[in-house]
Amino acid sequence: MNVVGYARVSTREQNPAAQEAELRRAGAGRIFVDHGESSRVPDRPQWLACLDYLRPGDVLLVRALDRIAGSEVMAIELIRELARRGVRLRSLTEPFLDVDTSTPMGEAIVGIMAVLAQLRVSTIRENTRRGLEHARSQGRAGGRPTVMSPERIEAAVRMRESGESVAKIARTLGVGASSVARALSRRDEEFMRR
Template sequence: MLMGYMRVSKSDGTQTTDLQRAALLEAGIDAELLYQDHASGKKDDRPGLVACLKSLRDGDTLVVWKLDRLGRDLHHLVNTVHDLTARGVGLKVLTGQGAAIDTTTAAGKLVFGIFAALAEFERELISERTVAGLASARARGRVGGRPFTMTPTKVRTAMAAMGNPETNVGELCDELGISRQTLYRHVSPTGEIRADGTRILNRPASVRRTSRKP
């Protein structure tokens, strides 16, 4: 079964999904199987996307007009497609950059593999910048203060930094303003996200709260 996802950034009427809808309908998707959002592509917790992903089943294919309609963050895109693949769900991009991606075909899987490699390269660059930032902070005599909760930004930074074996955990905690206990509750020693970290990333911005748990 084919399901379609559409997205525009603004909900003030200046942007519409008409062009995307027409392309998806022409691709053979039933109008009742189209999901949409009026939200930034940098947001992971878009209600239309969440509903769409939950509706997909083994053997289904998610179709988007352009790859940036699914999201603008490369890591989010890679993680989303990996999750779909693990569930037996394909992804097909109709046009624009990424139009060669169709994970139901061998060639499409190869193209997506290149995207995944670029995402890993970007993660390594983030790790290098984090290490450099920690060294700079240490040179300025910066020390950690009262530990604060993890935020989505801190979780992503911690994942990137912990994936680098050269990262000094104590310095990372000082830079983020958290304790080791808080760090390891959200991210593993090798940079893999844990349940608490996933909850932080998936929690709607309107209900995020600042906690001071150590």
């Protein structure tokens, strides 16, 4: 039996070292790691390499199911595909995942677990949406504060009126072009409402 690990982080800035260390401690001899990849994208480079490497009788070890599948449908399809190939799936944080998926009970447990994982994701999204709505009703905007201060916006407006491009304005102000474009667009909308 070969224990193969898979780790994934969603952004390039994140470090998968903790996941890798956990997988090694749990017995993974070979570990595949994707950096800056979403679990909703099925053709992640190292994920595909991992699937290609797995053989019947192997164990695929992950920290959590959300490392390999971004939705309950993906999770169920993946677990069934691994079972068809004779590969067992183990999760360090979801011990009930290490079940025999070739039996009706095993398949039912996996289905229930996938639905619960999706419920968690949906609940987080709903709570975030409610929080943002509440903040807006209190006159606060959610998200990261803008880099475009009133002074920068005024400078951007003057530069645009003199014919400068958004890219040139952004370089001059030391901010991103998308920040300048959003600020100018908001300014234009406010002007049109007057």
